Amino acid sequence: MTINTSRRGFLKSAAAAGAVLVVGVRPDGALAASGSRSMLTPFVQIGSDGSVTAIVKHFEMGQGPSTGLTTLIAEEMGLTMDQIGYDFAPSDPQVYNNTLFGPMQGTGGSTAMANSFLQYRQAGAAAREMLLQAAAQAWGTEASALSLQDGVISGAGNSAPLGEFVEAAAQFDAPADPPLKDPSEFRLIGNPDVRRLDGAAKGNGSAMFAMDIVRPNQMIAMIARPEQQRATAISVDASGAADIKGFIDAQILPNAAGVAVFAETTWAAMQARDAISVEWDTTNAETRSSSDIEAEIRAALDAEPTYNVNEADMDAVRAAVDGAETVIEETFYFPLLAHAPMEPLNCTIEETAEGVILLHDGCQFPTIPHGAIAEFFGLPFDKVQIKTVLAGGSFGRRATPQADYQMEAAMAFSLTDRSRPVHLVWSREDDLRSGQYRPAMGHKVRVGLDTSGAIVGWEHRIAGQSILKGTPFEAMLVQNGIDFASVEGTFDSPYQIPSASFGLTDTPKATSTLWWRAVGHTHTAYVMEVMMDMAARAAGIDPVEFRLAYLTGDEADQTRKAGVLKLVAEKANWGNPPEGRSQGIAVHKSFNSYVAEVVEISGTPEDGIKIEKVTCAVDCGIAVNPDIIKAQMEGGIGYGIGHNMRDQITLTNGVVDQFNFPDYEPLRISDIGEIEVHIVPSAEAPTGVGEPGTPPAAPALANAIAAASDLRIASLPMDDNGVFFA
Amino acid sequence: MAISLKLNGKDQTVEAEPGTPLLWVIRDELKMTGTKFGCGVASCGACTVHLNGEPVRSCQTYIEDAEGAEITTIEAMGDHKIGAAVQQAWIELDVVQCGYCQSGQIMSAVGLLTENPKPSAQEIDDYMWGNACRCATYQRIRAGIQRASEILEA
Numbered sequence A: 001m002t003i004n005t006s007r008r009g010f011l012k013s014a015a016a017a018g019a020v021l022v023v024g025v026r027p028d029g030a031l032a033a034s035g036s037r038s039m040l041t042p043f044v045q046i047g048s049d050g051s052v053t054a055i056v057k058h059f060e061m062g063q064g065p066s067t068g069l070t071t072l073i074a075e076e077m078g079l080t081m082d083q084i085g086y087d088f089a090p091s092d093p094q095v096y097n098n099t100l101f102g103p104m105q106g107t108g109g110s111t112a113m114a115n116s117f118l119q120y121r122q123a124g125a126a127a128r129e130m131l132l133q134a135a136a137q138a139w140g141t142e143a144s145a146l147s148l149q150d151g152v153i154s155g156a157g158n159s160a161p162l163g164e165f166v167e168a169a170a171q172f173d174a175p176a177d178p179p180l181k182d183p184s185e186f187r188l189i190g191n192p193d194v195r196r197l198d199g200a201a202k203g204n205g206s207a208m209f210a211m212d213i214v215r216p217n218q219m220i221a222m223i224a225r226p227e228q229q230r231a232t233a234i235s236v237d238a239s240g241a242a243d244i245k246g247f248i249d250a251q252i253l254p255n256a257a258g259v260a261v262f263a264e265t266t267w268a269a270m271q272a273r274d275a276i277s278v279e280w281d282t283t284n285a286e287t288r289s290s291s292d293i294e295a296e297i298r299a300a301l302d303a304e305p306t307y308n309v310n311e312a313d314m315d316a317v318r319a320a321v322d323g324a325e326t327v328i329e330e331t332f333y334f335p336l337l338a339h340a341p342m343e344p345l346n347c348t349i350e351e352t353a354e355g356v357i358l359l360h361d362g363c364q365f366p367t368i369p370h371g372a373i374a375e376f377f378g379l380p381f382d383k384v385q386i387k388t389v390l391a392g393g394s395f396g397r398r399a400t401p402q403a404d405y406q407m408e409a410a411m412a413f414s415l416t417d418r419s420r421p422v423h424l425v426w427s428r429e430d431d432l433r434s435g436q437y438r439p440a441m442g443h444k445v446r447v448g449l450d451t452s453g454a455i456v457g458w459e460h461r462i463a464g465q466s467i468l469k470g471t472p473f474e475a476m477l478v479q480n481g482i483d484f485a486s487v488e489g490t491f492d493s494p495y496q497i498p499s500a501s502f503g504l505t506d507t508p509k510a511t512s513t514l515w516w517r518a519v520g521h522t523h524t525a526y527v528m529e530v531m532m533d534m535a536a537r538a539a540g541i542d543p544v545e546f547r548l549a550y551l552t553g554d555e556a557d558q559t560r561k562a563g564v565l566k567l568v569a570e571k572a573n574w575g576n577p578p579e580g581r582s583q584g585i586a587v588h589k590s591f592n593s594y595v596a597e598v599v600e601i602s603g604t605p606e607d608g609i610k611i612e613k614v615t616c617a618v619d620c621g622i623a624v625n626p627d628i629i630k631a632q633m634e635g636g637i638g639y640g641i642g643h644n645m646r647d648q649i650t651l652t653n654g655v656v657d658q659f660n661f662p663d664y665e666p667l668r669i670s671d672i673g674e675i676e677v678h679i680v681p682s683a684e685a686p687t688g689v690g691e692p693g694t695p696p697a698a699p700a701l702a703n704a705i706a707a708a709s710d711l712r713i714a715s716l717p718m719d720d721n722g723v724f725f726a
Numbered sequence B: 001m002a003i004s005l006k007l008n009g010k011d012q013t014v015e016a017e018p019g020t021p022l023l024w025v026i027r028d029e030l031k032m033t034g035t036k037f038g039c040g041v042a043s044c045g046a047c048t049v050h051l052n053g054e055p056v057r058s059c060q061t062y063i064e065d066a067e068g069a070e071i072t073t074i075e076a077m078g079d080h081k082i083g084a085a086v087q088q089a090w091i092e093l094d095v096v097q098c099g100y101c102q103s104g105q106i107m108s109a110v111g112l113l114t115e116n117p118k119p120s121a122q123e124i125d126d127y128m129w130g131n132a133c134r135c136a137t138y139q140r141i142r143a144g145i146q147r148a149s150e151i152l153e154a
């Protein structure tokens, strides 16, 4: 806690009087520096009192960029982690953009470190060079004779804290190409003892999540929603809520998608929402049931695919499979899944005295609500600002292409006289029933093996609901009609499979679809790795040896994937589980990282399966913060296993059947034993860690269950297949 | 109606209708935001506080039932012997990810260590079952409780 207080002190003093040096990166990638706080887009800000603040362009949902990006600045400036604080960047798609996304500020696709690694180091290095230059001038020596360590510049017989040179350094131009530290000099990058910067505040109740924002004189708004998507509100009768203390008003949203219920407190809003009555027009409402969705997908799998994803000769592949000695065939089905981040969605909107619309939010893609709100209010882009605060999880949910909850807040706010801030709050029921889900998907795969057990053909069909079609991301990520998010992890797998075809058919959507931690890999990894396991067993070859036979190439894709597979097999003592236990393995590349996992279980499907241990090996390039990487693997594994064990969203005549956690049961502490994570040492550029732990977890569990019982689970969730989890 | 509460050792009077969950009095009336809303139906544990030293789900505790009781929230854990040990262990092991469930996890962990100073892994699982963590920080929670137990023993 003391650490936290002193950090707060740093931030506050950085904003106080005294000279300042700010270093940033311009939209064209050039470094820029200034001695003025009015440079609004710094990456690092240094005060003459010695305070250093990293400006973090990615939002924090627990995945660690506030610590990670701050570490990069501290490393290049020779600081210790308690000599630096951080602040979240304002919304600015030109300067704080994700360099892998173009002119858009956003956190997603596990790219925060990958796109920031050089950028933040360059900003830190530029600041260091400028401070050294200023000290050299003051001491009449060469900058090359000086060094900056632990906040102190020393050399040539002098020594002084860096704050003394801030004012002079701010007079220089930023160096064009400051030297970066050699990895051999790293003290913080790769150091397993670097702790999270947000750890203390999140343990003592002082961390401010979006839900904790209380603006003076704010109102709470909740939205009464129709049972079925696309129903619209015709009229509202709020008389039932008249006696609820704190109830203010209920009005139909401008788009009629719901009714905004305003109240002084959250509890009053919740009660009032239950007490009002709304008449809905259901003419265009969704009426399909999950059974209809599943039937559509299964029918599509039995027909010729619409798209030939890898431009294969489909007839030749089919002939190769048909002519094989052994054919293994399986049809898979994956249900809708909700993200259910721990903090229900919410944000606060207000108008400042300057006529700026200000949104307090912890969202993944600030540029999207920023633009949507500006358009809605008819304001220029710079008359909308977003203040980023902590998010209590997201897993993709706080990144809708429609800015769904932020636009609800904007619409609700537009119904008021704008004199009071409006805090839009969702309940857990709103969250689970909101209609933004990992799409339902199906796969049908036929694999042919020759007499030696080698694969001679792999015919693979995918059918399901596109995530990206009809969104602003379509232009970038849908090519020749193929939604990359439906097929990633199949046709582009590092496995060198001879004679393979991948076909795709889109099926209609009954709900909105949204990326969910690891996106397409959530189903493609399951299918690839369960099929590999089935093929290995049919061939009578050890599942690790069998996979390695398709990873013999000397490209990084094969060597790195084979590397994690061998490492996890060694660490998990593959093939020699303790008495009474069974093992399953899976390996998958996603977001440019390679992850292999072994799940060890005890018990049987009938008597109850217990997940005793998960061993994981990850190759994500340079491990900037090894402990956060381990935590992300642990969390990703839990997320993958928990949902696939027993969760699904189902619809009956268009109405979601689930309400709250009791019928969308989260993974519990008793569900999962020890998780052991091993990181492959690497000098490659850092790649994703937030998502890649998730894809291999469920297939590794499925393969362990198959090893224990011969039960092959092809339709998720697992407990729909007569599996009981102890 | 006016209700007198003893919150974190301080006497307070709040205006609240009977039937109002303690959670919303703490958050909306007293503006203490460390206690979290996750489900509202006693199935996630994010709202856990202590009532006379025992963990309860404040989303399902009516304000009238809390009248006169000693209510303790996460904000007071730094001054609580077991609470401080748990917080220290949480930092040492970097238990938190998004952090939103962690106030509740810590309040439950303190409840467990109060009644069982040296819990086994199985005892931890049994006691902590109702505290969901969507980030799945479970093995660090387990290790954190055992580390706190060591700190308290030392």
Ligand code: FES
Pocket: B036, B037, B038, B039, B040, B041, B042, B043, B044, B045, B046, B047, B048, B057, B058, B059, B060
């Ligand atoms: S909010 Fe009380 S248990 Fe979930």
Ligand code: FES
Pocket: A062, A342, A392, A393, B096, B097, B098, B099, B100, B101, B102, B132, B133, B134, B135, B136, B137
């Ligand atoms: S740390 Fe995110 S829900 Fe527990």
